[in-house]
Every structure is written in C-alpha cells, then in structure tokens.
Amino acid sequence: MKIKIMTIFPQMFAGFLNTSIIKRAIDNKLIEIEIVDFRQYSKDKNKRVDDYPYGGGAGMILSCQPVLDCLSEIKSDNSFVIITDPAGKRFDQSLAKQYSQKDELVIICGHYEGFDGRIYDFVDEKVSIGDYVLTGGELASMVISDAVSRLVDGVISSNSTCEESFENDLLEYKQYTRPQIYNGMAVPEVLVSGHHENIRLYRLKEQLKNTYLYRKDLLKKHQFTEEEKRLMKEIIEEHD
Numbered sequence: 001m002k003i004k005i006m007t008i009f010p011q012m013f014a015g016f017l018n019t020s021i022i023k024r025a026i027d028n029k030l031i032e033i034e035i036v037d038f039r040q041y042s043k044d045k046n047k048r049v050d051d052y053p054y055g056g057g058a059g060m061i062l063s064c065q066p067v068l069d070c071l072s073e074i075k076s077d078n079s080f081v082i083i084t085d086p087a088g089k090r091f092d093q094s095l096a097k098q099y100s101q102k103d104e105l106v107i108i109c110g111h112y113e114g115f116d117g118r119i120y121d122f123v124d125e126k127v128s129i130g131d132y133v134l135t136g137g138e139l140a141s142m143v144i145s146d147a148v149s150r151l152v153d154g155v156i157s158s159n160s161t162c163e164e165s166f167e168n169d170l171l172e173y174k175q176y177t178r179p180q181i182y183n184g185m186a187v188p189e190v191l192v193s194g195h196h197e198n199i200r201l202y203r204l205k206e207q208l209k210n211t212y213l214y215r216k217d218l219l220k221k222h223q224f225t226e227e228e229k230r231l232m233k234e235i236i237e238e239h240d
C-alpha cells in the first residue's frame with residue numbers, strides 16, 4: 001500500500017520513517033510512504049500557504065491553491081483522501097483496518113485555524129485521533145500511518161494482530177517474561193502451571209477486568225459469550 005502525506009513540515013517525519021517496524025516495512029517494499037511538502041506548490045512569490053479568514057476572527061487559514069494544486073497532482077483514481085481535523089470522525093482500530101485495505105491513502109495535515117472550506121469538497125473523510133487539540137496534523141498523520149501500516153500483510157506477524165487490544169472490543173491482558181521472580185515480585189502462578197485451559201480462562205478474565213475498570217464504554221458494544229458472562233459476574237462481585 002502507498003501512503004502520501006501532504007505537510008508543510010516534512011522534517012517532522014524523519015524519525016518516524018527511519019525507525020524500527022516502519023523502516024523495515026518500507027525497506028521490504030510492503031508499504032511506501034511519500035512525504036509531500038505542499039508549500040512547494042504555492043504560486044505566491046513568498047511561498048505562502050495561508051491567509052486571513054473572510055469575516056474576521058483569530059488565526060490563519062490554509063488556502064485552496066497550494067493544497068488543491070498539490071492534491072490534484074499527487075492523487076490518482078484509487079486514492080482515498082483524508083484530512084486531519086480535531087473536528088473529524090474519530091480514528092480507531094476498525095477505521096485503521098478499513099484504510100489498510102486501500103491501495104493508496106492520501107493524508108492532508110491540517111494547521112493553524114484550519115483549511116479553506118472549499119478544500120473539504122475534494123476529501124473523502126475528515127479524521128481526528130482523539131478529543132484534544134494538537135498544533136498540527138503531522139503527529140496525527142503519523143499515528144494513522146503507523147496503525148494502518150502494521151495491519152498491511154507481512155508488516156508484522158498476523159498472530160500479533162489477532163489477539164491484541166480492541167480485537168473483539170476487549171483490552172489486552174498483562175504479559176510476563178523471565179525471570180519468574182524479580183525483586184520479590186512473582187509472575188502469576190497460573191502462567192507457569194502449564195495448564196492451558198486455566199491460562200486461557202485467566203487471560204480472558206484479565207481482559208474483561210481491565211476493560212471493566214478502564215473502558216466500560218467498550219463493554220457496551222461487546223457480545224458476551226456465556227463463559228464471559230460468568231467471568232464478568234465474578235469480576236463485579238470481586239470489585240464491590
């Protein structure tokens with residue numbers, strides 16, 4: 001899959017593109033990430049990309065010309081175009097999955113007070129990564145690209161994506177590695193018992209407990225099995 005990121009701060013992406021899993025995925029040609037500086041498309045003699053808002057008000061607005069000229073040059077027929085915006089649709093794991101199925105994703109990074117309203121007519125979706133305001137869309141575009149890239153076939157082993165948080169709307173259980181006792185703190189006994197069924201039940205109960213304690217909102221959409229209902233009852237009794 002190919003991701004094209006339109007930004008006026010291309011230097012912010014150096015660490016992201018040159019580290020760990022993303023770097024390896026690019027080197028192995030599983031993903032391609034192109035950073036496009038849309039300031040280069042400005043026809044203004046000082047390469048300005050923003051201007052004052054009509055009707056007055058604080059801050060500057062990104063202008064149509066550089067953004068739309070850049071977009072029309074880099075976009076193809078099968079591009080899906082998103083724009084980062086704190087007022088957009090909330091990005092989550094299911095949206096990451098949808099995006100990972102696309103041939104090409106174009107992400108336009110927002111800045112200042114936002115974009116000229118006419119730009120949105122050329123965009124498929126406005127996306128926010130959470131309920132807080134960032135100084136710009138670059139970090140959001142990296143969050144989105146990272147979450148999407150790791151779902152592309154071959155980027156990480158598929159075992160790691162099928163049992164992780166948000167699959168079936170539950171948070172993950174805690175994991176442990178050697179040594180079995182560290183500074184007097186022991187690994188839960190059941191995990192070293194070798195009893196696979198007990199381990200499965202313990203982990204499922206931990207998932208339900210974490211989700212109950214930290215993300216009750218996720219439990220509302222969870223489809224409980226009979227086994228999970230029974231474990232949930234135990235958890236609620238234990239936390240009364």
Ligand code: 6GU
Binds near residue numbers: 085086128130131137
């Ligand atoms: Cl996508 N952009 C900005 N500027 N702030 C945000 C955001 C995006 N998502 C959450 N906060």
